[in-house]
Structures are given as structure tokens and as C-alpha cells.
Amino acid sequence: MSIPTEAELQAWVDGRLAPSRRAEVDSYLAVRPDESERLTAYRRQNKELRALFNPVMDESLPSALTRPPRRPLPWMRIAAAISIAVGAGLLGMAAGWSMRGQALATIAAAPDALPHRAAVAHAVYAPEVRHPVEVGADQQKHLVAWLSKRLGTELKPPQLSPLGYELVGGRLLPGDGGPVAQFMYADSTGQRLTLYVSSGQKEMRETGFRFAQEGNVRVFYWIDGSFGYALSGSISKDDLGRIAQTVYDQLTP
Numbered sequence: 001m002s003i004p005t006e007a008e009l010q011a012w013v014d015g016r017l018a019p020s021r022r023a024e025v026d027s028y029l030a031v032r033p034d035e036s037e038r039l040t041a042y043r044r045q046n047k048e049l050r051a052l053f054n055p056v057m058d059e060s061l062p063s064a065l066t067r068p069p070r071r072p073l074p075w076m077r078i079a080a081a082i083s084i085a086v087g088a089g090l091l092g093m094a095a096g097w098s099m100r101g102q103a104l105a106t107i108a109a110a111p112d113a114l115p116h117r118a119a120v121a122h123a124v125y126a127p128e129v130r131h132p133v134e135v136g137a138d139q140q141k142h143l144v145a146w147l148s149k150r151l152g153t154e155l156k157p158p159q160l161s162p163l164g165y166e167l168v169g170g171r172l173l174p175g176d177g178g179p180v181a182q183f184m185y186a187d188s189t190g191q192r193l194t195l196y197v198s199s200g201q202k203e204m205r206e207t208g209f210r211f212a213q214e215g216n217v218r219v220f221y222w223i224d225g226s227f228g229y230a231l232s233g234s235i236s237k238d239d240l241g242r243i244a245q246t247v248y249d250q251l252t253p
Helices: 006-014 019-030 033-057 074-089 091-125 137-151 237-251
Strands: 166-174 179-186 192-198 210-214 217-224 227-233
Touching: 006 019, 006 033, 019 033, 033 091, 091 179, 091 192, 091 210, 091 217, 091 227, 137 166, 137 179, 192 237, 217 237, 227 237
Parallel strands: none
Antiparallel strands: 166 179, 179 192, 192 227, 210 217, 217 227
């Protein structure tokens, strides 16, 4: 049996291998527990992501998208032609306003992207049993130095022991605007929270709290300069809000 390539292993994760080759990969993984655990974790993550986002696929289309298009009347075609002519004449003046509108749209969308990415990262890693973090809390000094260097700022994981949560560790994640740090906390019952620190927030200055929810993952988030912070968990909104306030107080000079 030839050693499977990474592409074949990923196809095995997705269930896209031919039955004969799948049996060979099964035999290959049976004697390689570390590799088997890695791929099984990928499958588990895929399942969790589907559980989080599949409900969107079941939503009905808006009625405006299901109605057949109306054939334009002659006067509508004339009006359209006039609009095009006027628009061409004003194109130069509109260009500046268009760029301004695009910039405002980017700023408006950025906060919504932050809690979404934080919730997805929480949903993927919080259930992990063997590999919830890359670097554990027993190496906190190394963890903080590593993530601080990658994000280009001095990071200080909040101390949540008085609230019953201890640092588990953290990991580095990719973000839309640069690297992202994720710190994970857990209480005595195993309930986990994650703090998502993003370095790509376009120099925004808004620092007020906002709340979002993706499935059963609740998120409190805020922006401070070019950094975004999001605390995620499946606990009640009130409890998460109190902890988020503590995190905010510790991170804000």
C-alpha cells in the first residue's frame, strides 16, 4: 500500500475517497494513532461547523427573490436611459463619494465580522478534549511572549480566577487583517470561555461593548484602536457580560 498524500487524507476527512482507497487509508491510520487523532479532530470540527451554520440553509428565500422578473414597460426603459445619461455626466463627482461610501461600509462591517470569527473559533476549539490549545497555561510566559510578538503588541491574559475561571492556554489563529490570538479559560465544571484578540481592525477607535450570538455561542466584543477583543461562551448573557466587563477593565489602561 502506498503512503497516502495529505490531499488523500483530507479527502478521507471529507468522505470523498473511493471505497477501495478509503479502506487502505483506514489501515494506514489504524497503526498511527497520532495521525488518526489529528484527522478525527478535523472531522469533529467539520461536524461542529455544520451544526453551527446548517440552519441557515433551511431558511426560506425572501419573497423578492422568488418572484419572476417583471418585463419593463416602454416608459420604464426611457427612464432608465435618461438615468444612465445623467449618471454618466455625474460620474466624476460621484467617484469621490463612492470611495467614501466604500470606506464607511468597511468600517460598518468590521465589528460584525469580529464576533462571527470569534464565535466560529470558539465553536471549533472549546469542545476539544486533547488539543484545546497549542500552548498550555503551564508555559504561560512562553505563550504570552510568542503571541505578543506575532500580534505586535504586549498581550496580558486577564486573570479570571476570582470569577472561577482559570487560564487553560492559547493558540495563534489566522485573521482577515493579520494574526489572531485566542486565550481559553475553564471553570471547575469544564465550562470554557475564549478571548479572541484580533490585530486587523483598521485603526477604529470605538470602545463600547456590543453583543452578538451565533447559535448557542454568545459574544461580547469591543474595539480599541487597531485591536478587536471578543469574549465568547455558552453561558448566560448576564454572566458572560459580567466577565466581559472584568476582562475589559483589566485590558483597558
